Amino acid sequence: MRARDGDKQSFGRLVQQFQSRIFAIAYGIIGRREDAEDITQETFIKAYKAIGNLQTGVAFYRWLVQIAVNTGINYKKSLTTRQSVSFAEINEPLFQGESPEAYMERRESFARLQAMLSELSPEHRVVLVLREIEGLAYDEIADMLQIPLGTVKSRINHARDKLRRIVTFKG
Amino acid sequence: MNCDDCRELFYEYLDNELDDMVRQRVERHLGECRVCRAEWQEITEALASYRNFVTTVSPGRDLTEDVLANLSGQERRQATVSFLFLGVAFMGILMFVGMCILLPLVYPILRVGLDLAINNLLPIPAIMLMAFPAAKTASLILLGLALLLMTWATRRAILY
Numbered sequence: 462m463r464a465r466d467g468d469k470q471s472f473g474r475l476v477q478q479f480q481s482r483i484f485a486i487a488y489g490i491i492g493r494r495e496d497a498e499d500i501t502q503e504t505f506i507k508a509y510k511a512i513g514n515l516q517t518g519v520a521f522y523r524w525l526v527q528i529a530v531n532t533g534i535n536y537k538k539s540l541t542t543r544q545s546v547s548f549a550e551i552n553e554p555l556f557q558g559e560s561p562e563a564y565m566e567r568r569e570s571f572a573r574l575q576a577m578l579s580e581l582s583p584e585h586r587v588v589l590v591l592r593e594i595e596g597l598a599y600d601e602i603a604d605m606l607q608i609p610l611g612t613v614k615s616r617i618n619h620a621r622d623k624l625r626r627i628v629t630f631k632g
Numbered sequence: 633m634n635c636d637d638c639r640e641l642f643y644e645y646l647d648n649e650l651d652d653m654v655r656q657r658v659e660r661h662l663g664e665c666r667v668c669r670a671e672w673q674e675i676t677e678a679l680a681s682y683r684n685f686v687t688t689v690s691p692g693r694d695l696t697e698d699v700l701a702n703l704s705g706q707e708r709r710q711a712t713v714s715f716l717f718l719g720v721a722f723m724g725i726l727m728f729v730g731m732c733i734l735l736p737l738v739y740p741i742l743r744v745g746l747d748l749a750i751n752n753l754l755p756i757p758a759i760m761l762m763a764f765p766a767a768k769t770a771s772l773i774l775l776g777l778a779l780l781l782m783t784w785a786t787r788r789a790i791l792y
Contacts, residue, residue, distance in 0.1 A: 469700055476696045484695075489686045498691050505699045506706070574685045593679060594686055599647075618643050624678040 472512070476505050479522060482595075483529045489590030490533035490583055491540075492575060500536050504529040526595065527605050530587050537583040577623050588613055589620040633661045638668050642675060 480501055487500035507528050515524055559567070578586060587606065591597045599617075603610045638661045644650050645658050662669050761768040 469703060472703075473696050473700050476699050477694070480695050481690060484691045485686050485689075488689055494689055494692060497689075498693075498695065501691065502695055502699055502702065505695070506702055509699075509703055570681055571685055574681055589682070590686065593683060621643060621675065621679070624682055625674050626678075 472509055479525060485594055486529045486590050487533050489594055490586045491537055492578060500533050504532050534583050577626060581620055581623060585616050585620045588616040592617050633657045635665060635668050
């Protein structure tokens with residue numbers, strides 16, 4: 462892997478390949494596009510600096526996800542101490558060519574979702590995003606976050622319970 | 633299987649963690665029970681909304697250029713710091729070596745120059761004043777006036 466030898470162009474191709482997925486993880490943790498972009502950028506910079514230490518055989522993407530998760534949690538904590546920024550600051554969903562009514566409904570659903578997620582701690586958001594977006598198994602999440610398997614399960618189920626309320630409230 | 637049992641197994645069913653027999657019982661119950669089926673739909677709908685929420689937002693720009701520019705900037709800053717550090721270290725070594733070589737040569741000359749200055753130049757004002765009493769008086773008067781002026785200026789600065 463040429464990126465390991467400090468080849469910036471090769472590393473740039475990796476950034477291009479993985480930025481959307483890392484952004485989704487960051488967005489799942491932080492809930493604001495601008496902050497998620499910062500986290501994504503920081504993740505890749507950290508990865509570039511540490512890529513020389515990446516052991517052969519360790520999957521690059523999994524390693525990158527771990528950096529993104531740690532960066533996201535730390536970023537969220539630093540935001541909490543500096544200012545109150547949360548999911549409650551609504552990001553407008555992208556228009557996907559649907560009817561205005563359907564778009565408004567989706568927008569409302571997004572707002573409800575943001576409000577619900579803002580009640581979850583960063584740790585809960587992390588396990589939720591790793592499970593539901595990345596599709597990692599419980600033991601993989603436990604291994605990545607260095608927490609007991611039972612804690613992973615309880616956090617995911619707590620987060621899922623919260624999400625269910627969105628549908629319940631809609632009805 | 634009753635409704636409570638079924639509800640308790642929802643998330644395990646979702647994660648495909650049930651053995652075949654239990655999974656079939658859950659599916660059978662969901663097929664028969666409208667209430668549990670509605671709850672199950674709530675879960676799947678909520679998770680679908682969540683996935684949609686997270687994955688439909690994308691970065692506002694291509695971050696590749698930003699990351700590469702940031703890395704180049706950091707490398708430049710690091711190179712500047714290294715250059716400055718090495719430069720200062722090199723100058724220090726150069727000065728130390730220079731002093732070791734040059735000081736023994738320069739010291740006698742400096743010493744002679746200093747002696748000459750102390751012995752011959754410093755007494756000149758005193759000799760002049762002794763030779764010209766009028767200059768001595770004038771300089772004393774000037775000194776007194778300067779002291780008065782300084783006192784007045786200090787007092788004014790403190791009071792106003």
